[in-house]
Amino acid sequence: MSTLLDVKGIHGGYGAVPVLHGIDIHLDSGEAIGLFGPNGHGKTTLLRMVSGLLRPTSGQIVFDGKDITRAKPSTIVTAGLVQAQQGNTLFGDMGVEETLQLSAFSPPARDGWKTRLEEVHALFPRLAERRRQLARTLSGGERQMLSIGCALMCAPRLLILDEPTLGLSPRLKGELREAIAAIAAKGVPLIVVEQDVEFLLALTDRLYLIEQGEVAREIDRDNAPDHKAIMDMYFGEQAH
Amino acid sequence: MDGVLIPTLVSGLLLGSLYALMASGLSLVWSTLGVFNFAHGALMTLGAYVAWTVTEQLGLGVALGFVAGVGAAAIAGVLIELLLVRPFYESRNMMLITVMTTLAASTIIERGISMIWGPRLKQLPRVIDGQVSIFGAPVSSHEALIIVLAPAVLAGLWWYTGRTRSGRSLRAVGQNQDAAALIGIDVPRTFSLAFGLSAALAGLTGVLLGSIRFITPGLGADPLVNAMIVVIFGGLGSLGATAGAAYVIGLIEALLILWLGLYWTPSVLFVGLILVLIFRPNGLFGKAS
Numbered sequence: 001m002s003t004l005l006d007v008k009g010i011h012g013g014y015g016a017v018p019v020l021h022g023i024d025i026h027l028d029s030g031e032a033i034g035l036f037g038p039n040g041h042g043k044t045t046l047l048r049m050v051s052g053l054l055r056p057t058s059g060q061i062v063f064d065g066k067d068i069t070r071a072k073p074s075t076i077v078t079a080g081l082v083q084a085q086q087g088n089t090l091f092g093d094m095g096v097e098e099t100l101q102l103s104a105f106s107p108p109a110r111d112g113w114k115t116r117l118e119e120v121h122a123l124f125p126r127l128a129e130r131r132r133q134l135a136r137t138l139s140g141g142e143r144q145m146l147s148i149g150c151a152l153m154c155a156p157r158l159l160i161l162d163e164p165t166l167g168l169s170p171r172l173k174g175e176l177r178e179a180i181a182a183i184a185a186k187g188v189p190l191i192v193v194e195q196d197v198e199f200l201l202a203l204t205d206r207l208y209l210i211e212q213g214e215v216a217r218e219i220d221r222d223n224a225p226d227h228k229a230i231m232d233m234y235f236g237e238q239a240h
Numbered sequence: 241m242d243g244v245l246i247p248t249l250v251s252g253l254l255l256g257s258l259y260a261l262m263a264s265g266l267s268l269v270w271s272t273l274g275v276f277n278f279a280h281g282a283l284m285t286l287g288a289y290v291a292w293t294v295t296e297q298l299g300l301g302v303a304l305g306f307v308a309g310v311g312a313a314a315i316a317g318v319l320i321e322l323l324l325v326r327p328f329y330e331s332r333n334m335m336l337i338t339v340m341t342t343l344a345a346s347t348i349i350e351r352g353i354s355m356i357w358g359p360r361l362k363q364l365p366r367v368i369d370g371q372v373s374i375f376g377a378p379v380s381s382h383e384a385l386i387i388v389l390a391p392a393v394l395a396g397l398w399w400y401t402g403r404t405r406s407g408r409s410l411r412a413v414g415q416n417q418d419a420a421a422l423i424g425i426d427v428p429r430t431f432s433l434a435f436g437l438s439a440a441l442a443g444l445t446g447v448l449l450g451s452i453r454f455i456t457p458g459l460g461a462d463p464l465v466n467a468m469i470v471v472i473f474g475g476l477g478s479l480g481a482t483a484g485a486a487y488v489i490g491l492i493e494a495l496l497i498l499w500l501g502l503y504w505t506p507s508v509l510f511v512g513l514i515l516v517l518i519f520r521p522n523g524l525f526g527k528a529s
Binding site: 051052053072073074077078082083084085088089090091092093094098101102103105106109150151153154 | 405408409411412415416418419420421422423424425426427478
């Protein structure tokens with residue numbers, strides 16, 4: 001299997017504050033991987049670098065054979081690497097339908113946008129009901145659905161979801177997880193950031209534990225930890 | 241009263257149309273980048289002078305002069321963005337720094353114009369000659385053209401920002417730059433687009449002003465202040481708010497001139513604007529945020 005995304009030795013952070021200390025992750029085409037770990041240890045920073053919103057100080061990011069380490073975000077999206085940010089408001093004063101239409105922005109995403117819009121509506125019927133509503137009047141769950149819907153409108157060849165169920169009620173969490181599983185089932189390669197390791201293990205092929213700006217552990221189905229081991233990873237073994 | 245009121249309302253409509261044209265471009269840059277372009281007035285002046293050169297000196301006619309004036313302003317606008325705004329995107333104080341850099345651009349353009357075109361007053365020929373009557377009030381055809389053109393331009397802008405891909409991308413960038421970048425919008429290029437479009441609107445305003453006022457290097461100074469007042473009074477928001485504020489201010493100004501005379505009108509208008517902003521701090525049409 002060929003490598004779709006290869007992140008090699010990424011260092012960097014915000015201004016003079018380093019957050020990442022040499023991260024290596026990779027994803028083969030047709031694969032789904034998960035990232036987890038405590039908050040504030042660099043997961044979102046890493047994803048911002050992969051999408052070109054932040055420049056690493058050293059290291060290399062290769063997507064589909066092309067070096068995108070210093071590419072513009074728009075070039076990266078055009079290449080098919082698309083990210084849905086954590087529950088933000090996208091464009092507060094834009095309607096739901098308008099936002100989805102606009103998201104088919106890059107040249108490769110323009111063809112077949114109507115079909116993809118129908119797919120997004122099928123996946124999230126709530127977005128079809130609220131098509132005329134402004135994004136800032138949506139609930140947290142609906143915003144998250146819109147965020148994922150927009151990413152799907154970009155015609156992703158690799159989809160990154162950053163904590164898609166953060167702060168949602170258990171019922172909504174379940175609803176979104178079903179939708180994400182449906183996206184994965186269509187064969188879209190995924191990188192999902194989540195705190196719920198059991199959900200990630202069910203959804204993805206491999207997991208990376210990101211801790212203090214490094215990959216602390218790589219987990220696949222063969223060496224899957226039990227519940228206690230996961231708690232240890234989060235809270236440290238000295239707590240016991 | 242009837243004989244005075246209608247001409248006053250028509251002249252208010254003309255003022256409102258000019259204010260709307262001046263302010264729409266300023267508002268476009270503000271809502272996309274969060275920057276006030278203090279060179280907006282100088283861009284109007286530049287448009288008027290280039291149009292004059294093409295029309296009068298080169299003798300190529302008003303139509304070509306019109307196009308050249310608008311085009312020259314647009315190019316200058318893009319250059320201002322590239323050279324004087326883009327280097328400061330990452331800066332925390334972008335808004336304050338760009339006040340300084342665009343003021344610098346304004347000075348440079350005005351001085352450059354003085355050097356190139358000299359101090360002699362110039363005037364553009366009217367786009368159309370003759371007079372028409374609006375509800376019985378006689379108006380020059382050129383002024384009637386402005387009254388018709390302004391709403392048409394605003395409607396065109398409204399359609400552009402609401403219905404087209406690139407127009408919508410301007411709004412998206414104005415509302416959330418990261419999210420816009422993540423759906424594949426080239427944010428810096430969108431900033432250039434906003435500046436270019438805004439400057440084209442400034443150029444258009446300058447060309448229209450150039451045939452109802454004398455063209456001097458300071459032609460755009462007053463309109464810049466007026467445009468800023470309109471944008472702030474409207475609530476620093478959408479195109480609709482800016483356009484609404486332009487017409488409200490234009491009509492009130494015309495009525496004040498009728499009742500109080502030219503001398504006191506600016507002061508009373510300012511007091512009125514301040515009072516409105518005390519009770520509606522987010523502007524006349526602004527959203528409480």
